[in-house]
Amino acid sequence: MxxxxxxxxxxxxxxxxxxxxxxxxxxxxxxxxxxxxxxxxxxxxxRLSQGQPSPRGSVWPEPQLVVPSKLQRHVAANSFRITTNDAGTPECDVLAKAKARYATLLFFNAMQQGKDTAAAPTGKRLDRLDVNVSLLAEQYCRYPRYGDDESYNLTVPLSGDAFLNATTVWGALRGLETFSQLFYQHPDTKEFLVNVTSIRDYPRFFYRGILVDCVTRFLPVKTLKRNLDAMAYNKFNVFHWFLADWTAWRLRLEAFPNLTMVARLPRHMYLPQDVEDVVEYARLRGIRVIPEIAIASPPKLLRDALPGLMTLCQRTDEQLHEAKPPCARDTEWDLADLSHGPTREVYGVIFKEVASLFKDEYIHLGIRLHDRLKIPRDAPPQVISMLQLYIDSVIDFTLSLGIRVMVWHDLLGIDVKIPRDAVVQFCRSEDHERSSVVEKLTKVGHQVVFSSHWNLSAFYYGPDWKDFYKHDPARYYVNGETRDMVMGGEATLWTHIVDATNLIPRVWPRASAMAERLWSSELMTNTEDAAYRLDEQRCRMLNRGIRAQPILNGYCGDQDLDYMDNYPVLD
Incomplete structure (x- = not known):
């Protein structure tokens, strides 16, 4: 009614x-x-929120330092341009392609309406954004890496050109996104405006990621790209792509094409060219792609495709061997024996091809043994010894190939030691356990990525984005050394009840709340104030073709969904 x-x-x-x-x-x-x-x-x-309403053109995530103003500059779509200092470096294409992409995003409304905005007064008109990047050599533009400098300085002065300065192209990408969010349209005249502003910005954490599970359910490349767009609009920089475990192997490898034989349909796998397409699309948006190949879990799958692989546990079809503990009844988890030459060679070929496809320095090995393999906490010492041998060998072997390793925290529950060179992804939800475990991990030299309380698969009625916003890894810092060992955080999306039809609204704008927690100052804690800016960010994403669900009982005007149906996908 x-x-x-x-x-x-x-x-x-x-x-x-x-x-x-x-x-x-x-x-x-x-x-x-x-x-x-x-x-x-x-x-x-x-009143939909008890916080302080934000002005139009507010930025999400909130920059570290903003000097705002109510003074306005007018912008005309037919005269505004973005200039960059990369003319002499054609091998660095990130900036050139970003310039073209944002030139479209800035005036998307006018393009859709088939008309230019109202004529802007010459004296107050902003005609140019000048982008200057210090490091433009090819080695700085290949692929983003952990620890890259994403800082930038952005100034929209009272007169003259706006300017954006960054050390790297990745910082320039974040600054361009911020500049695009400063734009807004006058509700009556439809002219574009931007307020006089000065911003100094940088991320609080270097690792800001989202895991998407493509093992449980295959997702089209088009959907993954749309999610990458939304990640860029919220300054995320890691796409954790879950591709293989003991139930399915979604990645077709040239060396072992039979591994994808368990795909539900022939098309439910990613070809090498699909991976290259996604990795390149992410690179141009400053996003790393880390594959999860849960190599600890699928030896049965590998053995079916590649007969002759040796395992560490005693199978019923093998001749009895006293040195091996028996495999569990009806097991899917018989662990590969990497001391066996042919088995080691197979794993080496798999790792090398995966690394060459994804380009990142990290591969996530999964090793969710406690959940997947149902190993009890009171497992016999023989089984624990077998697991310890396997973990040591598989991680050491991966590191020997020049690949850095990430694993889940599950092994901690069964007293198996994780080699210190591995990054541990932590997703326990019990507050009383978290601080002590993090302290234990960091003291022995592990870097940690938090995923606790950032499960996008869980869905609750009401503003559950506030829970994402309130959860801060800083709560579990023990001291300055611990802080330095926390790389950042990652939301997880398990696809048991998610597919291409509902992935985007399930993730956004809830993940946006987490994005601000990982980018902005830890002093940003007021969810009531944040609600206004997040609502504007949600409308902004709708305007760009991201079907983000509402967080408040309002609407976005021309950007509401009934208007979005005819919007094209931005390349």
Missing amino acids: RPLMSGCLTGTLLLLLHALSAEAFITYLEVRLPLEVVTGYKCPAR
Whole structure:
């Protein structure tokens, strides 16, 4: 039911009439109004957030240092241009392609409406953004790496050109995204405006990622690219691509094409050219792609495709061998014996091909043994010894190939030591355990990536984005040394009830809340204030073709979904 009148008095009268009727009931009134109008009511019941409304053109994630102003510059789509200092470096294509991409994003509304904006007054008109990057040699533009400098300085002065300065192209990408968010349209004249602003910005954590599970359910490349766009709009920089475990192997390898034989359909696998396409798409947006090949879990799958592999446990079809513990009944998890030459060679070929496809210095080995393999905490010493031998050998072998390793924390529950060179991804939810475990990990030299409380697969009614926003890895710092060992955080999306139809609205804008937690100052804690900026970011994403779900009972005007159906995908 939509309200026939507006204001606090209307709601009070309607409720009174219902109360006086013979069969009293309460009718819920859906307020479909823009956020800034709803918050203008003086009736507290209609106020959608108790925080401080943010001005138009507010940035998400919040920059580290912002000097705002109410003074405006006008921008005309037919005269504004972005210039860069990369003309003499054709081998560094990141900046040139970003310039073209953002030239489209800035004036997307005008393009869709088939008209230019209103003529801007010459004296206040902003005609150019000048982008200057210090490091433009080819080696600085190949692929983003952990620890890259993503800082930038952005100034929109009262007169003259705006300028963006960054040390690397990755910092320039973050600055271009910020500049694009400063733009907004006047609701009546439709002219583009940007406020006079000065920004100094850099990320709080170097690792800001999202895991997407493509083992449980295959997802089209088009969907993955759309999610990469949304990640770039929120300054994420790691796509953790889960591709293989004991249930399925989604990645077709040239060396062993039979590994994909368990795909549900022939098309439900990623060819090398698909991987190259996704990795390049991510690179141009400053996003690393880390594959998870859960090599600890699929030896049965490998053995079916590649007969002759040796395992560490005793299978029923093998001749009895006293040195081997028995494999569990009906097991899927018989662990590969990397001391066996042919087995070691097979693993080496797999790792090398995966590394050549994904380009990143890290491979995630999974090793979710406690969950996947159902090994009890009181497992016999013989089984623990077997696991320790396997973990040591597989991680040492991977490191010997020049590949850095990430694993899940599961081994900690069964008293198996993780080699110190491995990064541990931590996803326990018990607060009382978390600090002690993190302290234990960092003391022995492990770097840690947090995923606790950032499970995008779980879905609750109401503003659950606030839980994502409030959770901060800083709560589990023990001291300065611990802080230095925390790389950042990663949200996880397991696809048991997620596919291409609902992935984007399931992830966004909830992941945006986590993005601000990992990018912005730890002093940003007020969810009521953040709600206004996040609502604007959600509308901004809708305008760019990202079907982000609402967080408040308002709408985005021309950017609402009924208007979005005809929007093309941005390349």
